[in-house]
Amino acid sequence: MKWNVGTKIGTGFSIALLILLAVGAVAYQSAVKQTQTATLVDRSHLVLQNLEGLLSAMKDAETGQRGFVITGEERYLEPYTGAHAEVTQRIKTLRELTANNPNQQQRLDLLGPLLDGDQGKFPELQKIIDVRRDKVQGFDAALKEVLTDKGKTAMDEIRKVVADMEREENTLLKTRAEEAQASARNATLTILIGTALAFIVTAIAGYLITRNISGPLQDLTGVAERITMGNLNVEVVQNGRTDEVGVLAQTFDRMTQSLRAMAGAAERIAAGDLRTNVKPHSPDDLLGNAFARMTENLREQIKSLVEGANVLGSSASEIVASTSQLSASAAESATAVSETTTTVEEVRQTSQMASQKARAVADVSQKAAEVSQGGRRFADDAIAGVNRIRQQMESIAESMVRLSEQSQTIGQIIATVEDLAAQSNLLAVNAAIEAAKAGEHGRGFSVVAQEVKSLAEQSRQATGQVRTILSDIQKATTSAVLATEQGTKAVEAGGKQSEVAGATIQSLASTVTEAAQTATQIAASSQQQLVGMDQVATAMESIKQASTQNVASAKQLETAARSLGELGHRLKQMVERYVV
Structure with a gap:
């Protein structure tokens, strides 16, 4: 394979670019994982909030039911009515939030009968309210129903299921937090190592490219400066390279030889010998063609x-x-x-x-x-x-x-x-x-x-x-x-x-x-x-x-x-x- 200057520069910077791409891919994966973890954490927090709201609504329902049993006034049932609707909505929200968690779905299946089943909490509360509304039975009959502890037993079961659900969500939160920290540490370590490696590779490639290209170009620049000052007694070092620098050195050598030939012809013309013939290297050789025309014109002008x-x-x-x-x-x-x-x-x-x-x-x-x-x-x-x-x-x-x-x-x-x-x-x-x-x-x-x-x-x-x-x-x-x-x-x-x-x-x-x-x-x-x-x-x-x-x-x-x-x-x- 012919390693020209463009290939060398492209290879050096391609390695650094690949390292940076790898670092970027790792950083992207870490960012995606962090985003997913954050989404799951937010979902767990929503589950915990809805569970807490559910218990709060049950408490409101019990408070409204007790107020009505004690006073017999319908206005004390407002917390109970609102709590029933809120509990239904929160159960629906919890099922949506834990749709990919089978354990939580099973717990929600257990929680449904405890709330609205035949022996559930809301039917028990409604029964006591109905007894209290009955003018024959009244407050005493409702009090006896309360003292049976059926409602307390149902509420304890509900709290147990909610506690299990909260325990699992907290465990998930802890696990996800640890995973997020581990992913952040891995991403940080990968970015630092990859950046350092890319810097080292870039520095080595830059040094090698500079040494391989800048030195010969500097030598050729010195030759060009001496030629610009009119010094044609210069030697162009031929290092056997086949890339652009080697081709440039060969071109400089040919140019120097051509300029020496032109200078020799000019010296002979200056000495008065107009018999010198200058042969252009190509039709595009402006200097050679100009010298040839100048020599011919000088001959004719001298005759004239x-x-x-x-x-x-x-x-x-x-x-x-x-x-x-x-x-x-x-x-x-x-x-x-x-x-x-x-x-x-x-x-x-x-x-x-x-x-x-x-x-x-x-x-x-x-x-x-x-x-x-x-x-x-x-x-x-x-x-x-x-x-x-x-x-x-x-x-x-x-x-x-x-x-x-x-x-x-x-x-x-x-x-x-x-x-x-x-x-x-x-x-x-x-x-x-x-x-x-x-x-x-x-x-x-x-x-x-x-x-x-x-x-x-x-x-x-x-x-x-x-x-x-x-x-x-x-x-x-x-x-x-x-x-x-x-x-x-x-x-x-x-x-x-x-x-x-x-x-x-x-x-x-x-x-x-x-x-x-x-x-x-x-x-x-x-x-x-x-x-x-x-x-x-x-x-x-x-x-x-x-x-x-x-x-x-x-x-x-x-x-x-x-x-x-x-x-x-x-x-x-x-x-x-x-x-x-």
């Missing part, structure tokens, strides 16, 4: 590289010549661009100065326009002031004329007042004369006449003063009228001159405004030209930088072309190392 190196060498020479010419042309272009950039920078500075001058002229023109606008506003204000003065002079002239007219009117009024004063004086003289004629009666009137005369004199004097003042006013008014007329004429002449000056200033303001707008446009054009020159200067600077970069790039390209030529030469030398 040889041809490419030759082409690269000749092309690199041509590129070097072209890049030398390109570098010289780029240097000349850079020099020309540099000179052009310098010229553009000078033009840009000139444009910048012109733009600044134009901006200054525009600022001055703008200020002149603002001043002319202010002069025009001042001329307009002067013309308006002269017009207002002329209007005021005309108003003053009209007022003076009205004042002269009113002075004349006042003169007329003064003349009238003088006439009134003369008449009042005359009237006062007349009144004085008439008062003198009246004598005493006219004395008061004389006083009035005197006062009127005095008032007339004062009016005359005041009128003279007013006339003098009025004459001075008229003279002054005449002079003011003449001066007003002259002022009005001067104001009119000044207004005409102000209008001429305003028109001149307005024309000058229009001219200055147009000049300012023209200067502003010139400044804007100069600014745009300056911006354009800045852009041109920036573009020329960019072109200069680009030219510089082109020169540098041309030099780098020349260097790269020379490096490419050297690379082609070295590549050709490297390719010549390989043997195809």
Whole structure:
């Protein structure tokens, strides 16, 4: 029989499993027996309970019968009636519980007549009850029946049978308890021994399996680790085993040999010998097939590289010549661009100065326009002031004329007042004369006449003063009228001159405004030209930088072309190392 790893592991653990199954079977049998014993014990306890209940019911029956015999009252028979039914039910239950026990069945057969037979306990109790109920016989006859001791004899027989039954049930209980204890001890001992034996067998099997499998696998693991690190100088121990471990060791040995062959082929390829042929072990040999394809591809690529190196060498020479010419042309272009950039920078500075001058002229023109606008506003204000003065002079002239007219009117009024004063004086003289004629009666009137005369004199004097003042006013008014007329004429002449000056200033303001707008446009054009020159200067600077970069790039390209030529030469030398 070929003992492979699976068979060894299965055999070791099968032995332990069989032991555990045996232990489980014993434990199961013990548990079943314990269950059966417990059932029988419960049944014995039920039998004892029913026997005890039976005796208790008989006692209740006797108690009810005695109570009725003593009192003669029917209510004392209730315990008797209930006990009879209970006894019948318990006898039935006892027969069911002891159906598999012939001895107990025989005792129940004896107990039946003792309870309900012709000479049984219940007929005897019923007879005494009937005697007590009989009104002729009554209590005395019932007492005589009690004193015959028939009931006591029947009850003693019943107690004896019940005691025998209880004795046998107790014996059975004791026997079953001992059997249960013995079965539990046996089951416990079997479980302990079986568990220990299973543990020992499992430990021995585990040790043997570990020693038989783990050691060789550990050796193979060490070999695999060294192979993983790239060390192919390993030896796989062949122990002649035919199980999975032996097959694994043989497989590792073949794999190591195959890897050594691959490594040898790789070393030859690394040395430049592409004539090596790698033969795959099978179509599924990914590494062998890959090495074979790699070798073939390397051969083809080296051939292509040889041809490419030759082409690269000749092309690199041509590129070097072209890049030398390109570098010289780029240097000349850079020099020309540099000179052009310098010229553009000078033009840009000139444009910048012109733009600044134009901006200054525009600022001055703008200020002149603002001043002319202010002069025009001042001329307009002067013309308006002269017009207002002329209007005021005309108003003053009209007022003076009205004042002269009113002075004349006042003169007329003064003349009238003088006439009134003369008449009042005359009237006062007349009144004085008439008062003198009246004598005493006219004395008061004389006083009035005197006062009127005095008032007339004062009016005359005041009128003279007013006339003098009025004459001075008229003279002054005449002079003011003449001066007003002259002022009005001067104001009119000044207004005409102000209008001429305003028109001149307005024309000058229009001219200055147009000049300012023209200067502003010139400044804007100069600014745009300056911006354009800045852009041109920036573009020329960019072109200069680009030219510089082109020169540098041309030099780098020349260097790269020379490096490419050297690379082609070295590549050709490297390719010549390989043997195809």
